[in-house]
Each structure stands twice: as C-alpha cells, then as structure tokens.
Amino acid sequence: MADTNSLSNCRLAFIGCGVMAEAIIAGLLRQKLVGPEQIVASHPRQARREEMHVKYGVEMLESNREAVTETHPEGPDDSSVIVLAVKPQRLHGVLDELKGALVKEQLVVSIVAGAKIETISEQLLHASVVRAMPNTPAQIGEGVTAWTASSEVNQKQEDQVCAMLEALGKTVRVENERQVDMAAALSGTGPTYIFLVMEALIDAGVHMGFSRHVAQDLVQQTMLGSVLFARETHKHPAELRNMVTSPGGTSAEAIYQMEKGSLRTVLSKAVWAAYQKAEALGRKI
Numbered sequence: 001m002a003d004t005n006s007l008s009n010c011r012l013a014f015i016g017c018g019v020m021a022e023a024i025i026a027g028l029l030r031q032k033l034v035g036p037e038q039i040v041a042s043h044p045r046q047a048r049r050e051e052m053h054v055k056y057g058v059e060m061l062e063s064n065r066e067a068v069t070e071t072h073p074e075g076p077d078d079s080s081v082i083v084l085a086v087k088p089q090r091l092h093g094v095l096d097e098l099k100g101a102l103v104k105e106q107l108v109v110s111i112v113a114g115a116k117i118e119t120i121s122e123q124l125l126h127a128s129v130v131r132a133m134p135n136t137p138a139q140i141g142e143g144v145t146a147w148t149a150s151s152e153v154n155q156k157q158e159d160q161v162c163a164m165l166e167a168l169g170k171t172v173r174v175e176n177e178r179q180v181d182m183a184a185a186l187s188g189t190g191p192t193y194i195f196l197v198m199e200a201l202i203d204a205g206v207h208m209g210f211s212r213h214v215a216q217d218l219v220q221q222t223m224l225g226s227v228l229f230a231r232e233t234h235k236h237p238a239e240l241r242n243m244v245t246s247p248g249g250t251s252a253e254a255i256y257q258m259e260k261g262s263l264r265t266v267l268s269k270a271v272w273a274a275y276q277k278a279e280a281l282g283r284k285i
Ligand SMILES: NC(=O)c1ccc[n+]([C@@H]2O[C@H](COP(=O)([O-])OP(=O)(O)OC[C@H]3O[C@@H](n4cnc5c(N)ncnc54)[C@H](OP(=O)(O)O)[C@@H]3O)[C@@H](O)[C@H]2O)c1
Pocket: 015, 016, 017, 018, 019, 020, 021, 042, 043, 044, 045, 064, 085, 086, 087, 088, 090, 093, 094, 111, 112, 113, 133, 134, 135, 136, 188
C-alpha cells in the first residue's frame, strides 16, 4: 500500500480529460488524496472544460502546455505529475506541443495504449516517465492497473504513482514494457471478454424463457460470487469447477459442449491477438 501522504504537496496536470482522466480525478478526490486546487486539466472543448470544472471544481485550461507550466514545482518540497490521457492517435501532436515545457523534477505518467517510454522521453526531452495500463472498472474504483517506470523515476515518485493509481483500484508493478502490453491484452482489454461472456449467458437465459432482468440478475451475481469465492478460497479454478461437476450431471454436460466449441482456444487466441495489436499500436506512435 502506498503512503497516502505522498501526494500532499503534489500538483497534477491531466493532458486530455476524457473517460480515464475523469476516473482518476474522481478517484483521487473521492479518497481525499488531493484537493481540487491541486489539479489542473486541459481539454480542447469548452463544454467539457465547463462540465469538469462544475463537477469537480478543478481548474480547466484549453492549452496543454499551460497545464504543464502551471504545475511546475515552486519549492523543494513540491512535486508535480503530468498525466498523458489522450488517445494514441493524438499523442504525437500533444508531445510536440509539450516539448521543452517540463522541468526535470516533473514526472510524466502515460496511460496511452501502446506508447513506449522511449518515444515519450525522446519527444518530450524528459527522462522521468511511467507507463501505466488501467481498465474501465477504474471508473468505480474497481480497476486494475499494470505499470512500469523508467530508471530515472525515484522512490518518492514511485510512491506517488502508486497512490494515484490505487485511486482506481488495484495496482501491479510489472518488470518491463512488454508486460505492460501483455496487461493491455489481459486486463486492459479484459472487461471486453467478461462483458461478452456476460451478454452470451444472459441471452442463453432469455432463450430458455427467463425475462431479461431475471437472467441478468442470475448471471451477474453468479459471476460476482464466483470471483469472490475463488479469491477467498485461494483455490485453483479447475478445483472449484471440479467441486460442482458431478458424474453425469449438468456441469459435466455443459463443460463437454464448451470444450467441443474450443472456448479455451478462442479466449487464448483473443488475448494473443489483443497483445499483438497493442504492440502494433506502439510501433505506429
Ligand atoms: N478506456 C479504457 O479502458 C482505457 C484503458 C487503458 C488505457 N486507456 C488509454 O487511455 C487514454 C485515454 O482513453 P479514454 O478512454 O479516456 O479516451 P477519451 O475518453 O477519448 O479521452 C481522451 C480525451 O482527450 C481529448 N483530446 C482530443 N485531442 C486532444 C488534444 N489535442 N489535447 C488534449 N486533449 C485532447 C478528447 O476530446 P474529444 O472527446 O473532444 O475528442 C477526449 O476527451 C487512451 O490513450 C487509451 O489508450 C484507456
């Protein structure tokens, strides 16, 4: 668990204020890790700037560069984190705009899918860069974020990154950027797999004759309960599955069909394809 005071003298600038930036800002404020006066965010659209200002009381600017310069540390105890939260296709232009605007003490945290630390570092002329991969349950504080840092990032900055990302849920420090791409495929894209399976099971319930809302309740609670059960018992999923698979029973019948339909192979191929896509995105930036 990170030191929750590590953000107390820190100012944060969010470059691009969409879904993910808002999730981080909301989490930080909800957990009182920072106050709204510590946050600046930039966004090209006036309506979005107004919306964020009214909702969270944070300062909203049109200029990305101004958001960075405005959060320059003023004293030796001050620190500053710049969060890059634009879409990958916008990153190049944003980095161009920010080139030379950062001071050495500032830390850059990029959540941009695929963008390499080296690319960001070279284009910004800045050495302290963290790369993080959150996922959408971050919006309710139940996400998981894999992250890694360049060697220039110091311990205090790592603590700040941990505190900031814990506002989104769990954090996992991974060894290298390849593993950030792997996390992009497994947990970053993960909710997509789960939602598709959820949808398919609900549809199967409707097919049998349940009303949609009953099917939805049954499926959602089954998924939630199964995850909590696995987490609390620390048992291997196969063991938990065997516990409910009686000879000649319903589970055995269902498993036979799932294996026949190559469910495991399909999931494995999906994750592998997402991993290759994450790597390919990185090569384009
Ligand atoms: N959502 C996820 O599950 C997830 C998970 C992991 C990582 N990520 C990464 O997080 C980043 C942000 O994703 P998101 O889902 O938050 O996307 P998003 O909602 O589209 O947020 C990006 C925001 O940046 C704004 N923007 C566009 N051009 C800009 C510019 N030049 N300067 C500043 N802001 C600009 C966009 O404005 P407009 O709306 O006007 O275009 C948008 O509001 C992406 O790189 C993505 O790869 C997302």
